[in-house]
Amino acid sequence: MRPLLLALTALAVAGCPKKVATPELPVEAAFPERPLPGAPAVFTPAVPVETALSNRIPVYTVTDDSLPLVSVRLVVPTGSIQDPAQFHGLSALGTAMLGESSADRSALEQAAAVEGQAASISFGVGRESLQMSVDSHADRLDNVLPLAADALLRPAFSKDDWARVHSQHVTGVKASMDSNAAVARMISDRQWWGAAHPYGPPTSGTVSTAEAVTLAKVKAWHAAQVHATGAAFVVVGDVSSEQATEMLEAHFGAWKGGKRSAPEVGAAAAPAGLVIVDRPGSTQTVVSVVLPGQSESAADRAPLNVVQTIMGGSFTSRLNRRLREELGYTYGARMRVDRLAGGGTIRAGAAVRGDATADALSELLGLLQSAQTDGFSEAEQGRGRAQVITATVDGVETRAGLARVYANEIASGRAPAEFGGFVASLDTLTPQAVSSAAAMLDRDKALIVLVGDLSAIEGPLKDKGFTDWTVVTVGEDTK
Amino acid sequence: MLPLLLSLLSPVAAAVDVPHETYTLDNGLEVILAPDRRLPKVVVDVWYDVGSYDDPQGKSGFAHLFEHLMFKGTGRVGEGDFDAFMEQAGGWNNASTGDDRTNYFDVAPSSALDLLLWLEADRMTDLDVTQKKLDVEREVVRNEKRQNYEDRPYGEFWIKLPPSLYPASNPMHRSGIGSHEELMASTLEDVTGFYERFYGPNNAVLTVAGDFDPAAIKPRIQALFGRLPQRDVPERVLVKMPRKPVKNEVDLTDDVTLPMVTYTWLGPAAYRAGDAERDVLAYILAGSDDARLSRRLVHEERLAEQVSVSQYSQRWDSIFLVQIMASPGADLARIDTIVEEEIAAVVGDKPPTAQELDRARATLEMSLLNGVQTVLGKAELLQRYNMYQGSTDYLEQDLARYAAVTPASVQAEAKLMTPDTRLRMRVLPEQGGE
Numbered sequence: 001m002r003p004l005l006l007a008l009t010a011l012a013v014a015g016c017p018k019k020v021a022t023p024e025l026p027v028e029a030a031f032p033e034r035p036l037p038g039a040p041a042v043f044t045p046a047v048p049v050e051t052a053l054s055n056r057i058p059v060y061t062v063t064d065d066s067l068p069l070v071s072v073r074l075v076v077p078t079g080s081i082q083d084p085a086q087f088h089g090l091s092a093l094g095t096a097m098l099g100e101s102s103a104d105r106s107a108l109e110q111a112a113a114v115e116g117q118a119a120s121i122s123f124g125v126g127r128e129s130l131q132m133s134v135d136s137h138a139d140r141l142d143n144v145l146p147l148a149a150d151a152l153l154r155p156a157f158s159k160d161d162w163a164r165v166h167s168q169h170v171t172g173v174k175a176s177m178d179s180n181a182a183v184a185r186m187i188s189d190r191q192w193w194g195a196a197h198p199y200g201p202p203t204s205g206t207v208s209t210a211e212a213v214t215l216a217k218v219k220a221w222h223a224a225q226v227h228a229t230g231a232a233f234v235v236v237g238d239v240s241s242e243q244a245t246e247m248l249e250a251h252f253g254a255w256k257g258g259k260r261s262a263p264e265v266g267a268a269a270a271p272a273g274l275v276i277v278d279r280p281g282s283t284q285t286v287v288s289v290v291l292p293g294q295s296e297s298a299a300d301r302a303p304l305n306v307v308q309t310i311m312g313g314s315f316t317s318r319l320n321r322r323l324r325e326e327l328g329y330t331y332g333a334r335m336r337v338d339r340l341a342g343g344g345t346i347r348a349g350a351a352v353r354g355d356a357t358a359d360a361l362s363e364l365l366g367l368l369q370s371a372q373t374d375g376f377s378e379a380e381q382g383r384g385r386a387q388v389i390t391a392t393v394d395g396v397e398t399r400a401g402l403a404r405v406y407a408n409e410i411a412s413g414r415a416p417a418e419f420g421g422f423v424a425s426l427d428t429l430t431p432q433a434v435s436s437a438a439a440m441l442d443r444d445k446a447l448i449v450l451v452g453d454l455s456a457i458e459g460p461l462k463d464k465g466f467t468d469w470t471v472v473t474v475g476e477d478t479k
Numbered sequence: 480m481l482p483l484l485l486s487l488l489s490p491v492a493a494a495v496d497v498p499h500e501t502y503t504l505d506n507g508l509e510v511i512l513a514p515d516r517r518l519p520k521v522v523v524d525v526w527y528d529v530g531s532y533d534d535p536q537g538k539s540g541f542a543h544l545f546e547h548l549m550f551k552g553t554g555r556v557g558e559g560d561f562d563a564f565m566e567q568a569g570g571w572n573n574a575s576t577g578d579d580r581t582n583y584f585d586v587a588p589s590s591a592l593d594l595l596l597w598l599e600a601d602r603m604t605d606l607d608v609t610q611k612k613l614d615v616e617r618e619v620v621r622n623e624k625r626q627n628y629e630d631r632p633y634g635e636f637w638i639k640l641p642p643s644l645y646p647a648s649n650p651m652h653r654s655g656i657g658s659h660e661e662l663m664a665s666t667l668e669d670v671t672g673f674y675e676r677f678y679g680p681n682n683a684v685l686t687v688a689g690d691f692d693p694a695a696i697k698p699r700i701q702a703l704f705g706r707l708p709q710r711d712v713p714e715r716v717l718v719k720m721p722r723k724p725v726k727n728e729v730d731l732t733d734d735v736t737l738p739m740v741t742y743t744w745l746g747p748a749a750y751r752a753g754d755a756e757r758d759v760l761a762y763i764l765a766g767s768d769d770a771r772l773s774r775r776l777v778h779e780e781r782l783a784e785q786v787s788v789s790q791y792s793q794r795w796d797s798i799f800l801v802q803i804m805a806s807p808g809a810d811l812a813r814i815d816t817i818v819e820e821e822i823a824a825v826v827g828d829k830p831p832t833a834q835e836l837d838r839a840r841a842t843l844e845m846s847l848l849n850g851v852q853t854v855l856g857k858a859e860l861l862q863r864y865n866m867y868q869g870s871t872d873y874l875e876q877d878l879a880r881y882a883a884v885t886p887a888s889v890q891a892e893a894k895l896m897t898p899d900t901r902l903r904m905r906v907l908p909e910q911g912g913e
Contacts, residue, residue, distance in 0.1 A: 031555065031604075032702060034597055037568035040588035041519040066517060068494055069848055108778060111768035116834075118841035137845060164777075168784050171807055175736040175784075178632040281734070283625045314571065316562045325559065328618030331626045351626045353618075379567065386569035390588060393520055398852040 040386070043393050045423055048234070048406060048416050049241040053253045059233045060406060060416045061241040064399065070141050070237030071399040072244075073407035074132040074152070077230040080205075081127050081198035081263050089169070089205020090213050094221045095125040096165050098132075101156035110151065119144040121151060127199055128341055129411035130226070135400055138238035142247050149251035155222065162215045170210050173202075180279055180451040181351065184286040187277055187472055188449045192290050192345060194269035199340060227258035232410045236403040265342030268292070272445050274469035278454035285357040285452030286349065289364060291445055293337055293344030296412040302388070302425045303437035304337055304346075309391075310376055310384040311335045311367070311441070312348055318367050319348060327363065329356040339412065346440060354452055358460035361450070365443045372441040381434050389426055491844045492874055497857050500693065501871055507681030508704050511861050511871060512696070513688040515854055521689035523595040524584040524858040525603075526866060529677040531655040532578045533715065538665050540620065540657015543576040545673050547616045549583065550574075553605040558612065561598060568594055576655055579794035580866060586855060589690035593699060599685070600703035603678060608670050617662055624656045632735045633906050643726040643902050644745060644798070649718050651795075679710030684865055688858040720796040721745060724902035732909045737784065739906040740814055742801040744896045749792035749867050755880040756892040757790040757799050762839040763831055763889070764788045764801070764821060771821050771829075772801070780817070782809040794867055799896065811905065815898075825893040830886040840881055 048060035083090040099121060100107040114121050119136040121144070132152055136144040176182045186202050193200040204210065233252075235244040270292060294304055312319040312335025319333035333350035348368065352360040376384070396402040406416035450457065454471065461469070499513035534541040550572075552558040565572055570587025585595045628634035638654050645652040685704065687696060722745055747753040764772040765788040776783035785804040790797055803814060825831060850856045864873040 031601070031706070032597065034555070034564070034601075035593040037588075037594045038590035040569055040590045043519060067848055067852060069852070108769040108774060115767040115769065115838055115842075118838065118845045135849075137848070164781060167781075167806075171737065171784055175632075178735050180630060282630060284622075284630045314562075314566050316559065316566050321559065324619055324622075325615070328615045328622070331619060331622040351622075351630065353622060353625070383563070383567045386588075387566055387571070390520075390569040390571065390586070393518055393588075394586065397518060397520075397854070398849075 040389065042427065043389060043423060045392075045396055045405075045420050046402070047420060051241055051245045053245065053249050055228050055253060055255055055257065057228055057231050057233060057248075057252065057255070059235060059241070059245050059248055061235045061239070061244045062402060062406075063238070063240055064236065065238045067399075068138040068238050069399050070136050070138050070235065070239050071403040072134040072136075072141075072145070072148075073234040073403040075232050075234075075407050075410045076130040076132075076226060077128065077411070078130050078225040078260060079126050079128040080201070080203040081265065082225060082261070083201075083205070085196065085209075087205075087209055087213050087217060088201040089173070089203075089210035090217055090221050091125045091130070091225070092204045093166065093169055093210065093213050094218045094225075095123045095130060096169055097157060097161065097218055098123045098155055099151045100161040100165060101158045102150040103154040103156055104150060107158075107161050110147070113147050114144070117144050117147070119147075121148045123151075126203060126411075131407055131411070133400070133403075141239060145247050145251045152226065153252075153255055157215060157219050157222070159215065162218070166213070166215075169204070170207060173204050173207050173210055176204070180282060180284070180286045183277055183279070184288045184349070184449050184451045187275060187451070188288050188290050188347070188447065191275055191449065191472075192268055192270060192447050197268065198263050198265055199268070199342065224258070225260060227260075228252075228255040229257035229260060231255075234403045234406040234410070234416065236399040236406075268343055270445065271447055274448045274450070274466055275472050276454055276457075276469050277449070277451040277472050279451055280453050280455065282452045283354055284351045285354050285450050285457055286351050287357065287361055287364065288347060288349040288449040288451075289368070290447040290449070291346040291348075291368075291441060293346040293440065294339055295343050296339045296341050298339070298344075300425065300433065301339075301422060302429050303433040304440070305388050306381065306384040306426075306429060306434050307371075307376075307437045307441070308335050308337045308346070309387045310380050311371060313391075314383075314387050316383070318371065319350070319364065322363055322367060323350055323352070323360055327356075327359075329353055329360040329363075333364070341413070354456050355460070357450065357452060357457040358464040358466065361448065361461075361466065362464050365446070368441040368443045368446070371438050372443070375431075375435045375438050378431065381429075381431060384434075385426055385429055389423070392423055392426075491847060492878060495847050495851050495874070497851060497861065499861060499871060501865075504680065504701065504705050506705065506707055506709050508707070509684040509865070510700060511684065511686040511858075511865065512693045513686065513857055513861060514691055514693055515688060515857065516690050518854070519589045519690050520586065520854060521589050521592045521595065521687065521691055522584060522586050522854045522858045523592070523599055524582060524686040524688070524855070524862060525599050526580050526582045526684045526686075526862045527678060528580055528682050528712075528866070530577045530579045530581055531653065532650045533677070534650065534653060534657070535669060535673075537661060538657075538669060539653035539661045540655065541665055541669065541673065542581060543655055543657065544617060544620050544662060544665060545670060546574050546576045546581050546583075547620060548608050548612065548670060549602055549606065549678075551608060551612045551616060553601050553607050555601055555605060556598070561602070564594065565591070565598065570595065578651060578655065582859070582862065584855060584858070592687070592691050592696065596687075596696075596699060596703055600707065603680065603683065603704070604707050606674055606678070608667065608674075610667055613665070613667055613670060617665065620656070620662060621659055624659070628656060633733060633739050635731055635733055636739065636741070636904065636906050639729065639731060640743070640904065643729050643904060644724045644743065645721060646725050649721070651720075676710060676713055679712065680704055680707045681709040682712045684862060686858045686862055688861075689854040717795065723900045726902055727899070729902065729904045731904070731906045733906050734910075735906060735908050737807065738805040738809070738811060738908060740803045740805055740811060741904050742818055743902045743904070744799040744900060746790075746797040746799055746892070746895070748795050748797060750873075750877070750880070753892050754790070754792050754797060755884050756889045757797065758792075758843075759831070759836060759839045759881070759884050760825065760889050760893055761788040761790045761799065762842060763825065763835045766839065766842060771824070772818065775817055775821065776803065776814065780813070782806055782814055782817070815903070819898060822893050822896050826890050831889045832886075836884060836886070836889075839884075843881055
């Protein structure tokens, strides 16, 4: 694929190169033997220093002065599970309004002020947490944090902003359904959890529920949900713990707490079976297989993470090797693990050639079964563990990456320091623990969602023994 | 003004300094070593001076297909083992094919560096490709095309863009992913010939970055790569790049909800005169929500959901791309008018302001800093400087060219961007859409 080079980010940097003479060395007769890698160094993630603001918001700081950059993350324990059923999308819309006009600035003035510091301030919301992300040059952090505080704590909720943001959001929801992968995700969640379950609807809402949200409801949402109770800051970069705490105290120290209701999160509907969404003309079928997983509070995450990597988290994973490399059905097959407070899922899938849909599905289910019944070899387990460790190191290489990892720990109800425990547990992982996790890959419990051209795939599906399915349409929310 | 700007930029140069050294083996392999002990990881990054521009006639997509075959095994490494060995050591890898180069990068714990170097040296000399491997990998590439272009909303735009910009006589006319028909035409003889022509030490640059000791690794590099024979690399015949797209207006349809409207101008190559100006112009037009085009189209007239403007700086030319996701029911002719007006305003009565230039430069600074946070980022940036400028020592000049940007120099580039010199390509909803 032709790579698109983003000019501003492609500028290189260089020190002072020195041309040195090539050392003269004897050339060996035969090509050297393949070396065996040494044991990797034990990686211990940086432990944050914990302080607190006067309103008891904890601040976790990791100081790194190798570059003059700082990333700040704020976690607030509120998300789309708090949205009333007929107004799904409320928290997403409310979050979208943060960063528009504030008490002192119009939306464009706010944008200009942030740009003037060459910083970025953004907000995102998931099912269970809202996060604010601030990235800044270290020298300008104290100019940027008040802008972030204005956006979060004092949004103006102007009618003009609302008209634009609301319209764009609803349009975005409609347009997202152009993608078969997005449709597969939406249908999988709705079917798996149940349409009325807090985890069932998409965070963005559907077209009809998002359209129903009003500005008054957004204001009420902000007052009720965006308060200091349960919030926490993570700061990573060229700033000391004392400096970070002082700056945050100045701009967030007066933020008050409140009450928040936690909705009942029951069990998933978890219906096993085959669901098809017809998208005539699709050259590929998006195949998505959902299985029961782990909740956030699971004591030991490492075994399932290793299973996920072995099955579909690396190039040599079983799914990718078989479906892409050996059979040529797909450009890439994956498995992922999603954990929420009320439960979790394991998802395996790929976008496969339309004419290979039935074969690919059959192969995928067979791979799940063989993993469940036969487990993994020692070599596979070692490879999976090594890959999870590498992915962990990669994930914390940037300031924003480390801040995100710790913020996600907090959002999952853990202290950031517990991340070190997860990393350490990878070194002591036993084959028995991995086998126990592999036992979760029970194809008989699978919900299968196919999004593709029904007229092209139904014959081969029947030939392969997949005779019982439900065709799902998603009404006005998709085409 | 200029001295002040330079003094503001000098701390940037100091902050993003990437200590490194370079040398060349007797067989022509260039080596860049950039130690960084912050984390226990290393990157081995090899750039070959071959890309989609060099696809054989009638075989578009070949260089990219070949890139896939580089992972399929050698005489010493069985099929599938390249990735298995690397992943067993905790590493991962990827590659990408551009018009002008193909890069292969490996990321692993520092303890695996010797293995990474061995694997790269091995496949530089002993690739093993069979008809079966070619057939399977060809199907993978065709799946990549289906997934990333044919079944992806607006994906067809990226297929149709090159032939709308460049004449058929220009190799850039072809899309890098290739056509299904021409991919099917590739043969084993093509593969062998391509490898023997382009994949040798004298057509490659090896960069090692991360947690390692240069003194310890140099003998190893010599032992592994110093033995490799040079290739008889053919001289690349560079055609003159057009200054104007071959087509002026193209409309496509797709199964999408919203129309996408794009305007493209061709321009100077990366780092050449005018390239920095176009970067700055892109920022002025849509670098933030309150930038000129974003403000007018998204906020004031509500004609667009999203606006982006980018200067894609390439080895032989550049693409200045304005990309607008139109709002439902938007008057597309009005969007045309506004884009023309805003560019004309830059040339005429609303030249770039000092504040706009300063903000563009500050954004550049942050981009540089963010880019060197990762070991892979450092390796890729050094490689890019080396390939495009013939030297890794380009930071000061690179920053200086942005310091030298003035309102007048930005205006000079904007003056070249008229409706006559552009390609307008639109992707319209099939169903009559919104």
